[in-house]
Amino acid sequence: xxxxxxxxxxxxxxxxxxYLGPDFxxxxxxxxxxxxxPSTLSVDVKNNFAPKYTIIKGKRPVIKQLKDLAxxxxxxxxxxxxDREGEAISWHLxxxxxxxxxxxxxxxxxxxxxxxxxxxxxxxxxxxxxxVNAQQARRILDRLVGYxxxxxxxxxxxxxxxxxxxxxxxxxxxxxxxxxxxxxxxEEYWSIDAKLTAPxxxxxxxxAFVGDQTGKVKIATKEQADEYLKRLDGAVFTVSDxxxxxxxxxxxxxxxxxxxxxxxxxRFGFSAQKTMKLAQELYEGIEVKGNGVTGLITYMRTxxxxxxxxxxxxxxxxxxxxxxxxxxxxxxxxxxxxxxAQDSHEAIRPTQAELTPDRVKDSLTADQYKLYSLxxxxxxxxxxxxxxxDTVKVEIKAASEADSSNERYCLFSISGYTIxxxxxxxxxxxxxxxxxxxxxxxxxxxxxxxxxxxxIPQQHFTQPPARYTEASLIKTLEETGVGRPxxxxxxxxxxxxxxxxxxxxxxxxxxxxxxxxxxxxxEWFPKIVNTKFTARMESKLDxxxxxxxxxxxxxxxxxxxxxxxxxxAKQELVGVKIQLEEDKTDIVCEKCGRNMVVxxxxxxxxxxxxxxxxxxxxxxxxxKTAATCPKCGGDVITKRxxxxxxxxxxxxxxxxxxxxxxxxxxxxxxxxGSSLFKARGGVIKCHKxxxxxxxxxxxxxxxxxxxxxx
Numbered sequence: 001x002x003x004x005x006x007x008x009x010x011x012x013x014x015x016x017x018x019y020l021g022p023d024f025x026x027x028x029x030x031x032x033x034x035x036x037x038p039s040t041l042s043v044d045v046k047n048n049f050a051p052k053y054t055i056i057k058g059k060r061p062v063i064k065q066l067k068d069l070a071x072x073x074x075x076x077x078x079x080x081x082x083d084r085e086g087e088a089i090s091w092h093l094x095x096x097x098x099x100x101x102x103x104x105x106x107x108x109x110x111x112x113x114x115x116x117x118x119x120x121x122x123x124x125x126x127x128x129x130x131x132v133n134a135q136q137a138r139r140i141l142d143r144l145v146g147y148x149x150x151x152x153x154x155x156x157x158x159x160x161x162x163x164x165x166x167x168x169x170x171x172x173x174x175x176x177x178x179x180x181x182x183x184x185x186x187e188e189y190w191s192i193d194a195k196l197t198a199p200x201x202x203x204x205x206x207x208a209f210v211g212d213q214t215g216k217v218k219i220a221t222k223e224q225a226d227e228y229l230k231r232l233d234g235a236v237f238t239v240s241d242x243x244x245x246x247x248x249x250x251x252x253x254x255x256x257x258x259x260x261x262x263x264x265x266x267r268f269g270f271s272a273q274k275t276m277k278l279a280q281e282l283y284e285g286i287e288v289k290g291n292g293v294t295g296l297i298t299y300m301r302t303x304x305x306x307x308x309x310x311x312x313x314x315x316x317x318x319x320x321x322x323x324x325x326x327x328x329x330x331x332x333x334x335x336x337x338x339x340x341a342q343d344s345h346e347a348i349r350p351t352q353a354e355l356t357p358d359r360v361k362d363s364l365t366a367d368q369y370k371l372y373s374l375x376x377x378x379x380x381x382x383x384x385x386x387x388x389x390d391t392v393k394v395e396i397k398a399a400s401e402a403d404s405s406n407e408r409y410c411l412f413s414i415s416g417y418t419i420x421x422x423x424x425x426x427x428x429x430x431x432x433x434x435x436x437x438x439x440x441x442x443x444x445x446x447x448x449x450x451x452x453x454x455x456i457p458q459q460h461f462t463q464p465p466a467r468y469t470e471a472s473l474i475k476t477l478e479e480t481g482v483g484r485p486x487x488x489x490x491x492x493x494x495x496x497x498x499x500x501x502x503x504x505x506x507x508x509x510x511x512x513x514x515x516x517x518x519x520x521x522x523e524w525f526p527k528i529v530n531t532k533f534t535a536r537m538e539s540k541l542d543x544x545x546x547x548x549x550x551x552x553x554x555x556x557x558x559x560x561x562x563x564x565x566x567x568x569a570k571q572e573l574v575g576v577k578i579q580l581e582e583d584k585t586d587i588v589c590e591k592c593g594r595n596m597v598v599x600x601x602x603x604x605x606x607x608x609x610x611x612x613x614x615x616x617x618x619x620x621x622x623x624k625t626a627a628t629c630p631k632c633g634g635d636v637i638t639k640r641x642x643x644x645x646x647x648x649x650x651x652x653x654x655x656x657x658x659x660x661x662x663x664x665x666x667x668x669x670x671x672x673g674s675s676l677f678k679a680r681g682g683v684i685k686c687h688k689x690x691x692x693x694x695x696x697x698x699x700x701x702x703x704x705x706x707x708x709x710x
Contacts, residue, residue: 004073005107005121006066006093008080012112015285015293016079019114020121025069029080033059034092036139041147043140049555051140053092063096070097075105077124082108082345083301083486084138084545087131094127101127111351112285112295134545137554141165141537144559145528148566149521157516157578159599162498165528165537166483168521170491171500172529173476174468175510175518184464190219191460192228194398194412195453196237203442204453207396207412225457232410235398237450240411242394247417249387251424253305253335254347254379257485258478260300262471263378263430268370269506272470272489276300278371279348288355288363295351296360297375301485302345303478305335307379311349315383318353323426329385349379381428388421392441396450416441467507481535503646512580520578524569527561591617622651627664627675630688632656636664636675648677660687669693 003024007013010028017026034053036042044050055063070076078093080086090106099105106127107120142165149163192209209228211217219225255263260279264270270278279300285293312332319327335347350372357373364372392415399409419425444450468476470492477483483491495501500514510518518529527533537558543549587596589609598621599608605621625648627636634652641647648664650656662677662685669676674688686693 002074003077004069004075005077005079008086008089009280009284011281012284015112015295016117018285018293019117024121025073027066027069029066029089029093030059030062032056032085032089032092033063033096036143041143043143045144045559048552049140049144049559051136055096066093067097070099077107077121078105078127079107079109079120081301082110082299084131084135085486087128088135088139091127091129091132101129110345111298112283113351130545130547133551134541137544137551138541140555141558144555144562148562149525149528152566152570153517153520156520156573156576158513158580161513161517163517163521163528164494166487166534167491167494167498167500168518168529169482169531169534170473170477171495171510171514172518172522173473173531174495174501174508175515177465177468178510178515181464181467186461186463188220189460189462190222190225191458192219192225192232193456193458194232194237194396195456196396196450197453198442198444198448198450205414205441206456207394207414209410210413211411213407213409213411222459228410229455229457231400231408232398232455234400235410235452236401237396237398237412237452239444239446239448239450240395240397242392242444242446245391246420247389247391249389249423249425250333251381251384251386251428252378252430254307254349254382255375256303256305256347257301258303258474258488260348260375261474261488263374264371265469265471265474265506267374268367270367270371271492272474273493274367275371276489278368279375281368282372282375286360286363286368288360291355294355296355296372297351298347298349299345300348302348303337303485304345305337305347307346307349311346311353312383314353315380319380319384323384326421327385327423327426329383333383335382347379348375350376353380377428381424384424384427385421387419387423387425389417390420391415391417394441394444414441467504467509469506469508473508480531481538482531484538516578516580524573525562525565527565587619589615589617591615624651625664626666627677629656629658630674630686631658658687662687 003020005013005016005020005024005026007016007026007028008031010030013026013028017024020026033056035056037052037054038057040052042052042054044052076097076099078090080089080093086108087106091101093099094101094103094105104124104126107124109116109120145165146162149168150161153163154161193206194209195204195206197204209217209219212228219228252259257276261270261272261275264275265272279297282296283298283300285295288294288296316328316332355376357369357376360372361369394414396412396414397409398412466472473492474488477488477491495514496503496508499511500517501508501510503509521529540549540554544551544554585596585598585607587607588594589596589611592609592611592615594609594611594615596607596617596619597610598605599618607619607621609615609617622635623638625636625638627648628634629636629650629652632650632652632655634650634656636648636658637651639647639649647659647661649660650658660677662679665676665678665684667676667684668674669686669688669691671693672686672688672691674686674691676693677685677687679685684695
């Protein structure tokens with residue numbers, strides 16, 4: 001053997017081996033091989049923040065294997081992922097294998113196909129020390145913050161807590177939103193809709209009240225609504241204006257990391273972590289029937305909208321052959337990458353346009369197929385022609401017949417559109433969380449008199465801002481410059497896994513622990529939980545990557561002020577302990593009579609007597625629901641998966657193995673009396689064996705676009 005290629009994962013190794021043939025041995029390092037010592041700070045603050053690295057636990061056999069193979073090899077290639085983390089892994093491997101850092105052995109490829117792999121092997125470069133320094137700087141920053149703040153908040157709030165430089169900002173965003181929701185005072189307002197028919201087809205449509213002869217009007221009270229209803233009694237509804245136009249809709253750009261995570265969350269309910277795991281599998285290679293092991297998408301950690309000329313040409317040829325020439329735009333569409341993006345890699349796209357989702361479906365898991373289909377359709381649609389819509393806006397005046405001057409009237413309006421040419425929407429359209437059916441307006445002309453069928457007054461109240469979902473939080477993190485493509489999934493997983501945030505459906509809600517920790521950090525470490533400060537740190541890391549900033553100077557600039565703030569906080573908060581209401585329970589200790597409290601240990605939450613050390617009584621922590629087990633009648637309790645999602649099981653486990661993702665309800669089954677559960681889509685079910693009761697979700701009926709006047 002003369003050629004050794006080292007990558008991170010076995011799947012990636014298998015794919016690359018297929019392209020390089022028998023003269024190459026391709027092996028996996030199984031991710032990172034060295035890191036800071038886990039049990040100490042491992043950063044020499046007095047010696048320019050020199051890091052102290054050790055081989056990660058369990059990786060010594062891997063290192064030994066790599067050293068043995070390297071000793072037999074004439075050429076060694078380091079082909080880890082093409083980003084900061086990948087560059088750092090290559091640097092650590094080179095150090096352990098005693099390879100000179102100036103040797104040209106680093107190969108990179110944005111997509112794993114035969115052409116890209118062979119091209120990368122043919123033109124290796126040196127390890128990019130700027131990329132390595134940027135990764136080291138981030139790792140050291142995070143260690144300095146985590147190892148300094150975590151003991152501090154553990155002492156002040158609860159044992160075993162941790163604080164992170166970026167995760168704390170994400171929690172603050174969620175806490176601040178919850179404060180907005182709690183402080184929100186709803187305001188009343190009213191709407192008035194008119195159901196109208198237009199001859200000759202007598203189709204019913206609904207127009208909304210927008211104002212009167214004085215201009216736009218917001219109806220604030222029932223009394224005001226009643227006044228307008230009185231004015232409209234017996235009024236004649238006449239079309240006063242019909243405005244027609246043409247609107248062109250452009251497709252969305254191909255995915256970057258954040259938009260892929262957002263869309264997968266909205267469409268499929270995937271967590272960011274799950275989306276990235278699936279994308280990594282698609283990137284590294286799948287055994288595709290008829291093609292062998294094939295990398296299906298380009299690198300999935302990117303903030304660039306750039307695509308290669310070859311990929312564009314392949315995509316356009318596919319569109320021409322599949323949909324026809326009229327689905328190709330007159331000139332190539334180029335999407336502008338946002339300012340501040342690293343632009344290191346192309347946008348996320350399929351490696352081969354002709355590998356349609358249907359062609360590879362049988363080779364993928366259901367979730368892999370969903371994500372690949374989304375990526376493939378989004379990319380192909382981004383190259384297609386605009387969707388052309390014919391728009392129409394109809395304005396209607398309602399005035400009393402007695403008012404011949406037409407000086408006193410109410411104004412109603414309705415807007416809609418029809419599709420003239422579907423363009424890219426034949427393949428793909430974005431999902432909006434507020435999608436509504438398009439209003440279909442029958443043909444009307446100015447001067448037409450319409451027949452009123454019904455006036456519908458309705459009371460409304462303004463709504464507080466919505467809680468963050470994973471999708472909307474990722475969007476905010478990206479817009480504010482907090483974190484980078486490779487960090488979003490980890491941030492979200494961490495804040496849920498550590499109990500600062502819980503998921504309620506798709507919403508992210510702060511726990512009392514998250515609120516208390518955020519308030520403590522806001523008071524004493526305002527910069528740590530400040531989005532602008534954190535974004536500036538990200539920009540400085542980008543400058544390190546580009547060779548514009550020395551990372552040691554950057555660390556000195558951060559740490560001096562941070563250390564002073566920490567010292568002051570410790571001095572002024574001596575003896576202070578924050579008590580959380582969620583830690584208190586109404587469960588009485590049977591040994592001493594005190595109310596037990598919730599504690600957190602190595603294996604999660606448990607109940608303990610606050611009289612410790614006099615009373616050492618403990619119990620398992622159980623969060624009951626209102627439901628009883630349909631199998632044995634025991635309590636149904638809330639549990640949490642490793643990803644932080646709530647599920648429900650019987651308290652008598654392992655004697656009873658009942659488990660469900662469906663939400664327990666207080667209501668009982670009308671057929672058998674067992675507890676009911678609410679499944680996805682709002683369907684109410686009974687899980688009692690042999691019962692089969694099911695109540696379908698009540699869906700809000702849309703106004704029919706066609707309705708007889710009969």
